[in-house]
Amino acid sequence: MHKYANPNQFLRIANPLLPWFSGVTVLCIGAALYLGLFTSPPDYQQGDTVRIMYIHVPSAWMAMFVYGSMAIASATALIWRHPPGHMITKASAPIGACFTMICLLTGSLWGKPMWGTWWQWDARMTSVLILFFIYIGYIALVNAFDDSARGQRTASVLVLVGAVNLPIIKFSVEWWNTLHQPASVVRFDGPAIHPSMLWPLLIMSVGFTTFYLVVLILRLRGELAATKIRNLRLGQADA
Amino acid sequence: MADRITEFLAMGGHGAFIWPAYIVAAVVLTGLLIVSIKNARNQERILKQLRAARRGAPTGAQSGARNSDDAR
Amino acid sequence: MTHDSPPLRSRAATRKRRRLYAVLSGAVMLAIAAVLVLTAFEDSIVFFYSPTDLAEKQAGRDPVKPDQLLRVGGLVEEDSVKTAADGVTKLFTVTDLKNTLRVSFKGILPDLFREGQGIVSSGSLGPDGIFVATEVLAKHDETYMPPEVADALKRAGEWKGDEEKEKTQ
Structure with a gap:
């Protein structure tokens, strides 16, 4: 009973939020697409390819943000034996993996015309590729254990270990010589992006964040139902 | 008009890189959304059926419409 | 409970x-x-050496072997880009504003390649001290702005473009 009390309360809060998050997602992504593709100017150096930034950078941020959320959820789950933490981690992982994949693919599509290469093993690119593999590794691990408590704990430990990669990704462009340029937005002396290009970038990021929340709620609902089904079936087997 | 559309699609000669980037993002995110919705619906449907079956009621009759979560 | x-x-x-x-x-x-x-x-994490890194490496215990593949990066020095007698090979100087390195490259240069632009080239150091590049990649900085703004900044003499920025790195 105690086990169910929390998730149901979660659904009572999350379900009414779902249409709001969906609305914000549609509005923000729509506005960002309009601004990014139609009203924002080409870059003085990179011409129109700068428009790839409006997808590439928000997905890169989400790749890291989702992983950060998973690490926090895993830590609370491990320390306080709080099962919802494991569930949030498990539900988030495919979303983070998708954002990481988008980041890698759009980066490649941007690198070819501007740098002259689809891929190079520089520290930024390699560390993001490692993030993608950690996501895939976590998903494989957590599914292999078939939702045993022990399996979820093991997979959550992997998430915590992998968190060491986050600062490496962020600061790779400062610690080492890389092909990738340093940060444009999150830096000490303010963004180095003209407002006309910064707005579509930020609005897209809001849209991607609420998209994450929408998909997270949906996946949590699936996870919760699956857990209840498992418990029901186990109960039946006992009876 | 057609010229302006072609010009827009050409993206200053880099359309071949810009549009695939947008398409990749659209396909991956839409795919993720659809899979997540389908899975949630599926699991919730199975759960409903299981509960109805356990209550001894026929699956079709929605006797379980009352929120049974708290009752469990 | x-x-x-x-x-x-x-x-x-x-x-x-x-x-x-x-x-x-x-x-x-x-x-x-x-x-x-x-x-x-x-x-091995460092993607490229600057001309200064390379000079230090050459003076150190483990100098670069003649055919060793490595990457060198920096800014293309102003007025240094020349075409060799064969009409295909480009010659230019890469600088980090402390040291310079002469580079030769036979192939297609990226769109962004120009004087004052950051580049990373991979290849090997020839016996004559000229770096023979097999690949040249363009590197750009982290500022983004519309062309008009860039022009206005240049006109107003407030331009501190990629050259200045990368100097400090």
């Missing part, structure tokens, strides 16, 4: 605290390990 008696609850709290410490100390260990590994492998 359970009515925790005080000793029980405090035992649970102790366990939680122990797990918290375990996670925290694990994180610290991991961070230290990561720093050590990254420092140890710094040489």
Whole structure:
């Protein structure tokens, strides 16, 4: 009973939020697409390819943000034996993996015309590729254990270990010589992006964040139902 | 008009890189959304059926419409 | 459900605290390990050497072998780009504003390649001290702005473009 009390309360809060998050997602992504593709100017150096930034950078941020959320959820789950933490981690992982994949693919599509290469093993690119593999590794691990408590704990430990990669990704462009340029937005002396290009970038990021929340709620609902089904079936087997 | 559309699609000669980037993002995110919705619906449907079956009621009759979560 | 008696609850709290410490100390260990590994492998993580790095490397214990593949990056020096007698090979100088390196390259240069632009070239150091590049990649800085704004900045003499920015790195 105690086990169910929390998730149901979660659904009572999350379900009414779902249409709001969906609305914000549609509005923000729509506005960002309009601004990014139609009203924002080409870059003085990179011409129109700068428009790839409006997808590439928000997905890169989400790749890291989702992983950060998973690490926090895993830590609370491990320390306080709080099962919802494991569930949030498990539900988030495919979303983070998708954002990481988008980041890698759009980066490649941007690198070819501007740098002259689809891929190079520089520290930024390699560390993001490692993030993608950690996501895939976590998903494989957590599914292999078939939702045993022990399996979820093991997979959550992997998430915590992998968190060491986050600062490496962020600061790779400062610690080492890389092909990738340093940060444009999150830096000490303010963004180095003209407002006309910064707005579509930020609005897209809001849209991607609420998209994450929408998909997270949906996946949590699936996870919760699956857990209840498992418990029901186990109960039946006992009876 | 057609010229302006072609010009827009050409993206200053880099359309071949810009549009695939947008398409990749659209396909991956839409795919993720659809899979997540389908899975949630599926699991919730199975759960409903299981509960109805356990209550001894026929699956079709929605006797379980009352929120049974708290009752469990 | 359970009515925790005080000793029980405090035992649970102790366990939680122990797990918290375990996670925290694990994180610290991991961070230290990561720093050590990254420092140890710094040489292979670095994507390219600047002309200064290369000069230091040449003066050090482990100089570059004649056919060793490596990458050198920096800014293309103003007025240094020339076409060789064969009409195909480009010759230019890469600088980090302390040291320079002469580079020759036979192939297609990226769109962004121009004087004052950051580049990374891979190849090997010839016996004559000229770096023979097999690939030249353009590197750009992190500022983004419309062309008009860039022009206005240049006109107003407030231009501190990529050249200045990368100098400081």
